[in-house]
Amino acid sequence: MFERTNISTLFHRYFEISVWVSALVLLALMSPVETHYSLCPLKAAGFDFCPGCGLGHSISWLFHGDLKSSIYAHPLGIFAVIILGYRVISLISKLRE
Numbered sequence: 001m002f003e004r005t006n007i008s009t010l011f012h013r014y015f016e017i018s019v020w021v022s023a024l025v026l027l028a029l030m031s032p033v034e035t036h037y038s039l040c041p042l043k044a045a046g047f048d049f050c051p052g053c054g055l056g057h058s059i060s061w062l063f064h065g066d067l068k069s070s071i072y073a074h075p076l077g078i079f080a081v082i083i084l085g086y087r088v089i090s091l092i093s094k095l096r097e
Contacts, residue, residue, distance in 0.1 A: 013095065016087075016091060017088060017091045017092065017095075020084050020087060020088050020091075021088060023084075024059070024081070024084060024085075024088075027056055027059045027060045027063060028059075028060070028063035030056070030060045031060075032057045032060040032061045032064065032069070032073070040052065040053050051074065054073050054074035055073075055074045055076065055077055055080060057073040057074070057077075058070045058071070058073035058074035058075075058076070058077025058078075058080075059077050059080060059081055061073055061077070062077055062078060062081060
């Protein structure tokens with residue numbers, strides 16, 4: 001018979017996967033060249049440098065195929081994509097169990 005699951009169970013099961021996949025897809029679609037609206041508190045305070053924004057731009061450059069700009073924006077961008085990809089794959093494999 002079909003097992004009934006409530007919203008709380010679905011939320012806990014799929015929340016982290018949906019956050020990481022959504023973040024990676026949005027960074028892949030983001031144009032790293034253009035300026036854009038940001039929710040970054042450091043940029044709002046007037047600082048030019050933000051390691052989080054640099055990491056996001058690095059990942060976006062990586063998805064656009066520009067390895068040199070990716071490393072220049074943040075040297076850990078490639079490592080972040082590997083870690084997040086591994087996390088998404090491990091969460092999906094847990095769902096299959």
